[in-house]
Amino acid sequence: MSRRRNAPCxxxxxxxxxxxxxxxxxxxxxxxxxxxxxxxxxxLVAGIVFAVAFSAIGVRVLDLAVLNGGDTRDVATRADGPPxxxxxxxxxxxxxxxxxxxxxxxxxxxxxxxxxxxAQVAHQLAPIxxxxxxxxxxxxxxxxxxxxxxxxxxxxxxxxxxxxxGIPALHFKQxxxxxxxxxxxxxxxxxxxxxxxxxxxxxxxSFNQLLKDSxxxxxxxxxxxxxxxxxxxxxxxxxxFEGIGAAGLVMxxxxxxxxxxxxxxxxxxxxxxxxxxxxxxxxxxxxxxxxGSTFKIFSTxxxxxxxxxxxxxxxxxxxxxxxxxxTIRDYKSKDGKLTVPQIFMHSSNIGTVKMAMETGTEVxxxxxxxxxxxxxVTLEIPEVGTPMVPNPWREISTVTVSYGHGIAVNAVQxxxxxxxxxxxxxxxxxxLLKRDPSDVGPGTRVFSAKxxxxxxxxxxxxxxxxxxxxxxAYGYRVGGKTGTADKPDHGGYGEAQISxxxxxxxxxxxxxxxxxxxxEPKGQEHTYGYATGGWVAAPVVKHVIExxxxxxxxxxxxxxxxxxxxHPLLVNALSEDERVASN
Amino acid sequence: xxxxxxxxxxxxIVAGAVALGLYQVKYEVQRLEEELQxxxxxxxxxxxxxxxxxxxxxxxxxxxxxxxxxxKHLDMGPTGARQVAAVTALxxxxxxxxxxxxxxxxxxxxxxGMPLPQAKPWSLEQPMYxxxxxxxxxxxxxxxxxxxxxxxxxxAQVAARGPRTSQRENxxxxxxxxxxxxxxxxxxxxxxxxTRLTAKSSPPRSTQPxxxxxxxxxxxxxxxxxx
Numbered sequence: 001m002s003r004r005r006n007a008p009c010x011x012x013x014x015x016x017x018x019x020x021x022x023x024x025x026x027x028x029x030x031x032x033x034x035x036x037x038x039x040x041x042x043x044l045v046a047g048i049v050f051a052v053a054f055s056a057i058g059v060r061v062l063d064l065a066v067l068n069g070g071d072t073r074d075v076a077t078r079a080d081g082p083p084x085x086x087x088x089x090x091x092x093x094x095x096x097x098x099x100x101x102x103x104x105x106x107x108x109x110x111x112x113x114x115x116x117x118x119a120q121v122a123h124q125l126a127p128i129x130x131x132x133x134x135x136x137x138x139x140x141x142x143x144x145x146x147x148x149x150x151x152x153x154x155x156x157x158x159x160x161x162x163x164x165x166g167i168p169a170l171h172f173k174q175x176x177x178x179x180x181x182x183x184x185x186x187x188x189x190x191x192x193x194x195x196x197x198x199x200x201x202x203x204x205x206s207f208n209q210l211l212k213d214s215x216x217x218x219x220x221x222x223x224x225x226x227x228x229x230x231x232x233x234x235x236x237x238x239x240x241f242e243g244i245g246a247a248g249l250v251m252x253x254x255x256x257x258x259x260x261x262x263x264x265x266x267x268x269x270x271x272x273x274x275x276x277x278x279x280x281x282x283x284x285x286x287x288x289x290x291x292g293s294t295f296k297i298f299s300t301x302x303x304x305x306x307x308x309x310x311x312x313x314x315x316x317x318x319x320x321x322x323x324x325x326x327t328i329r330d331y332k333s334k335d336g337k338l339t340v341p342q343i344f345m346h347s348s349n350i351g352t353v354k355m356a357m358e359t360g361t362e363v364x365x366x367x368x369x370x371x372x373x374x375x376x377v378t379l380e381i382p383e384v385g386t387p388m389v390p391n392p393w394r395e396i397s398t399v400t401v402s403y404g405h406g407i408a409v410n411a412v413q414x415x416x417x418x419x420x421x422x423x424x425x426x427x428x429x430x431x432l433l434k435r436d437p438s439d440v441g442p443g444t445r446v447f448s449a450k451x452x453x454x455x456x457x458x459x460x461x462x463x464x465x466x467x468x469x470x471x472x473a474y475g476y477r478v479g480g481k482t483g484t485a486d487k488p489d490h491g492g493y494g495e496a497q498i499s500x501x502x503x504x505x506x507x508x509x510x511x512x513x514x515x516x517x518x519x520e521p522k523g524q525e526h527t528y529g530y531a532t533g534g535w536v537a538a539p540v541v542k543h544v545i546e547x548x549x550x551x552x553x554x555x556x557x558x559x560x561x562x563x564x565x566x567h568p569l570l571v572n573a574l575s576e577d578e579r580v581a582s583n
Numbered sequence: 584x585x586x587x588x589x590x591x592x593x594x595x596i597v598a599g600a601v602a603l604g605l606y607q608v609k610y611e612v613q614r615l616e617e618e619l620q621x622x623x624x625x626x627x628x629x630x631x632x633x634x635x636x637x638x639x640x641x642x643x644x645x646x647x648x649x650x651x652x653x654x655k656h657l658d659m660g661p662t663g664a665r666q667v668a669a670v671t672a673l674x675x676x677x678x679x680x681x682x683x684x685x686x687x688x689x690x691x692x693x694x695x696g697m698p699l700p701q702a703k704p705w706s707l708e709q710p711m712y713x714x715x716x717x718x719x720x721x722x723x724x725x726x727x728x729x730x731x732x733x734x735x736x737x738x739a740q741v742a743a744r745g746p747r748t749s750q751r752e753n754x755x756x757x758x759x760x761x762x763x764x765x766x767x768x769x770x771x772x773x774x775x776x777x778t779r780l781t782a783k784s785s786p787p788r789s790t791q792p793x794x795x796x797x798x799x800x801x802x803x804x805x806x807x808x809x810x
Contacts, residue, residue, distance in 0.1 A: 098641040104631055156635055181641035228646035475664035549664055556664035 087176060088197055089210070090217035091190055093224050094259070094434045098217075099190050100204065102197070103179045106154040106172040108162060111146055114169035118142050121167055125150065128161045153177055178204075184266040185227055188282045189220070189258075189381065189432060192269040201272070201280070202381045203432065219434040221257035226250050226548050230260040233543045234516060238264055241499075241521035241536050247283035247411050248516040248540065250548065253419035253504065255440045256428030258412070259512070261285070283519065285377075288385040288408040292485030293347045293467075293533070294418070294502050295404030299356050300344055300458065301421050302367040305451040308359040311340050311569070317350040323399050328353055341569040344458045345466035347482065349403045356402030364401065365393050370446045371417035371427065373409050380432045385410045404485060415515040418502045422459070422479070422510040425452040460507045461569060464561050471503050471538035473545040475556025479507040480541065482533035487520065496520045501537035505545050511554060516540035 091100040108129070115121055118141035126134035129151045140148045150170070154162065162170060178193045180186070191202020199208040207218055230248050238246040246264040251257065263283040267275030281287065303309040314337040321328040330349050343351030356364060368374055368389075376386045388408040390397035400406035412430050420427030425447030428440065447455070459479030462468040467482040480503030486493035500517035504510040516537040523529035527536075549556060564570060653659070 097644070098637055101634065101638045101641075103635055103638055156632075179638055181638055182645055185645070185647070225646055228650075232647075473664070475667075546664060547661060550662040550667060555669070556667050557669075558664075 088178065088193075088212055089214045091203060091211070092217045092219055093186075093222045093227075094219065094257075095223060096217075096219075097224050098181055099186050099220065099222070099224070100178060100180050102176050104156075105152075105175055105177045106156075106159040107152045107175055108150045108154055108159075108170060108172055110141060110148055110150055110170050112141050112143055112148055112169075113146055115141050115167075116169075121165075121169070124165050124167070125162070128158055128165075129154075180269045182224055183270070184268050185224065185231060186222060187266050187269045188263045188284065188383075189222060189261045190269065191381065192272045202383065205382050206380050221252075221255075221259060221432055221434045222261065223259045223552075225551055226544075227260040227262065229547045229551075230262045230514075230516075230544050231264070231266075233540045233547075234262055234264055234518075237516075237536055237540050238518055238521075241518060241524060241527075241531055243518040243521040243536075245278070245283050245519035246517060247287065247519070248514070248544075249284055249411055249415055250544065251412075251415045251419055251430060251513045251515075253423040253510050253513050254428070255435045255437070256416065256419070256430045256443075257435055258430060258432055261412075261432070263287075282381075282383045283517075284411045285379060285381060286383040286385045286410070288387055288410050289498050289517070290405050290408045290485045290488070291414055291500060292404040292483035292498065293349075294414060294481045294483035294500060295401065295407070296344060296347060296352045297418060297421055297455065297459065297481050297502075298367060298371060298373070299352050299359070299364065299402040300340065301447055301451055301455050302363055303355045303359045304340075304454055305367070305447050306359060306363050308363070309340060309355050311454060314339050315343060315351045315354045317343070317348050317354075319350075321350055321353055321399070323396055326396065326399070328399070339570075341458055341461055344481075345461045347462075347467050352402050353399050356398055361393060361395060361398040364398055367446070368401070368407070368417075370444070371420055372429075373407070373413050373417055377410065377413045377416065378429055379412055384412075387413065404483060411515055411517060414502060415513045418481075418504065418515075419510075419513045420446045421452060421455050422504045422507075422513070423452070424449045456504075456507050456510070457569060459504065461567070463503070465564050465567070465570075467532070467534040468501060468503070468538050470534055471501055471542045471545075473505070473542045473549065475558045476545050476549050476554065477506040477508060477557070477559055478503050478542070478545055479510075480504060480538070482538060484532040484534075497531060499531055499533040499536040501533045501541050503538075503541040503545070505549070506554060506557070512545075512548075512552075514541045514544050516544070 087102040090098055090102075092098055110121075112118070118138050122134045122138035122141055125137050126132070129137065131151055137150065140150060151158075152175075154172070159172060162172075176197065178197060180190065180192070187202075189202055191199060191204035193199050193204050199205040199211065203218070203220065204211070211218060230250060234246040234248050237243075246262070248260070248262045249258055250260040252259060261284050263281070263285075265276075265279045267279040272280060304311065316337050317330065318336060328349050338346070338348055338351050340351075340355070342348070343355070365374075374387060374389045376384050387410070390401065390406050397406055416427065416430045420443075423443070425445055426443035427446050428443045456479055459481060460477065461479075462481055463472050463478050468478075468480050471478050471480055480501055483498075483500040483502070485498045485500075487496040487498055488494075489496065498517060498519060499521050500515065502513065502515045504513045518531075518536045518540075521531035521536045523531040
């Protein structure tokens with residue numbers, strides 16, 4: 001520009017055109033010059049303005065690009081999209097199988113006035129909406145209302161099919177629904193929610209807030225496979241013996257985790273309202289029962305622990321005991337004297353009472369307290385029954401409690417106490433949540449390791465030769481104790497019974513406690529009219545162990561059961577005379 | 584003038600290029616924004632779909648249903664405790680590597696001859712013992728197809744290469760005495776080919792009692808066949 005401006009100008013001469021490059025000067029005068037000057041000035045001003053503007057932009061660009069604009073806003077952090085809509089967290093089993101989840105569902109409604117041909121629409125909808133028939137749908141669509149609900153819960157597939165019909169008068173409303181894929185299998189433990197998505201039973205209730213706030217699934221200790229096995233076996237025996245209910249559980253004695261928790265009859269958690277109160281009643285946790293002879297485990301363990309009784313002490317069980325108006329007899333009256341293993345094996349009430357008398361009321365009470373049998377169990381569901389303990393704890397209480405009457409506890413408490421007895425005397429609080437193996441503490445010591453070892457031998461004896469023979473699962477060294485308790489009936493005891501069996505395996509180093517209980521079983525012909533724990537509940541435990549053992553990788557080791565006469569615990573039981581005679 | 588025009592042209596080109604670039608970038612950004620929106624919404628939808636599918640998967644995997652389907656369509660039952668065996672529970676096993684190693688050495692004339700790999704005596708469909716018996720009964724009959732076959736051929740070739748030496752006669756005799764001591768010898772790991780080679784110099788084996796055994800593994804769980 002400057003070059004041009006400074007260049008001298010010459011008047012344009014059209015006639016004389018020089019041959020080579022000639023410098024010419026152009027001089028302008030007067031108004032012409034003024035106009036040009038004005039134009040140049042304006043150009044200059046505009047140029048400056050633009051220059052300023054562009055340099056400002058340039059500075060800003062530099063600032064943003066090189067100096068980060070002084071403000072580091074990370075815009076790419078949410079590249080994977082905004083977090084999904086907050087819904088209630090899932091509940092999963094120990095292996096991650098979904099027990100409860102929240103699904104988006106579509107609710108279908110129609111505006112009947114806009115429906116041209118109600119009969120045809122109803123006919124098209126009927127095969128998709130399985131809940132209602134074509135006639136019902138037509139009645140809804142024929143109504144004079146401006147708005148009718150056709151179905152509240154459509155699966156995505158149903159929604160797709162309805163959409164494909166392309167009927168303009170049908171509309172959807174998106175909502176959510178709690179869904180339990182395993183249905184009634186885990187209903188009692190998991191619980192259910194109301195229509196507003198608030199937990200009102202089981203884990204759903206006790207972890208309501210956590211499930212609402214968290215995005216992480218809640219991991220339970222349950223194993224659906226074991227749960228299924230337990231449920232199936234319990235149901236089979238309950239039907240076989242015409243029981244009114246059943247309960248059972250499988251507990252890991254080393255951690256206190258419940259792998260299965262069953263209560264029958266059960267209910268469909270999608271429609272809890274339709275279930276009877278009886279079906280919703282959790283017999284395994286809320287129901288407290290006088291457990292009967294299974295309590296002899298604790299009486300015997302307490303006696304052995306305090307050295308009040310030694311393993312080969314003998315007790316006379318020939319005479320019934322009369323105490324405070326009660327007469328205690330045995331199911332099968334045995335003549336003469338029995339050693340502790342024999343008392344335990346044959347479940348002798350008289351023998352157990354005599355042992356308890358040796359042990360004393362105070363010790364019995366403290367032992368049961370340490371085993372967690374006198375206070376409500378700390379479990380993660382609200383349905384936990386408060387045990388009924390004798391108050392005051394008199395001598396007669398000691399007598400009845402020793403064989404499991406006059407004290408009522410729930411199944412979880414019993415299994416947990418048995419778990420402590422067999423698990424080298426260490427008790428782990430039962431839980432429904434999965435425990436990290438590194439999180440499991442040493443547990444609280446209830447019995448010495450020696451007592452635990454003795455008790456395991458005694459419990460194995462019951463299964464080898466005693467009342468629990470039907471629980472002997474091949475290869476798994478099952479030990480346990482049967483229990484048959486009379487149900488209280490109008491202040492006394494009636495005919496109805498609770499038949500139970502609590503077992504543990506493998507007995508050389510127990511991993512699991514399995515408990516089964518049938519409520520009011522009736523004696524059957526093929527069991528010779530018996531409906532005792534040994535006939536009813538022991539086979540359940542046997543089958544459960546046989547099926548869950550290989551599943552959980554417990555190594556089966558077939559052991560040969562010695563002849564009864566040669567068993568080390570029973571050899572000494574034979575009287576001197578007999579031994580001399582046999583020699 | 585030419586300088587002026589050149590710079591003007593350059594600037595015009597630059598300006599045009601910048602304008603074009605800006606245009607391109609702007610629309611690229613717009614397109615990417617739209618794509619991002621689309622991807623986000625896809626992700627959201629996929630998540631919901633995944634969630635629904637997970638629930639459906641759980642529903643279809645109800646143990647009760649799987650049990651029903653398995654009993655209907657499969658010939659198998661759950662593994663029982665009786666189908667699990669430990670190595671220690673197995674009958675004693677004669678070292679199967681030895682004869683083959685000796686054969687290999689004899690063939691190569693090399694004392695430090697290489698031990699040949701052996702077919703692992705393990706079978707799902709049939710215990711090894713039974714297979715060895717079968718092969719003996721019909722030596723020229725159908726050749727078994729399997730992983731062990733090429734190995735067996737190789738071993739037979741090695742054995743056939745050298746002339747028959749007294750060493751090998753001894754091998755056969757040794758093996759045979761062992762076989763009569765323990766009726767499982769010579770069949771556990773010994774291949775039928777090498778058995779046949781040695782059998783020429785030894786009495787027929789038909790006198791051996793037939794033995795059956797469960798398969799071998801560390802702790803082997805056999806597939807349970809419903810009875």
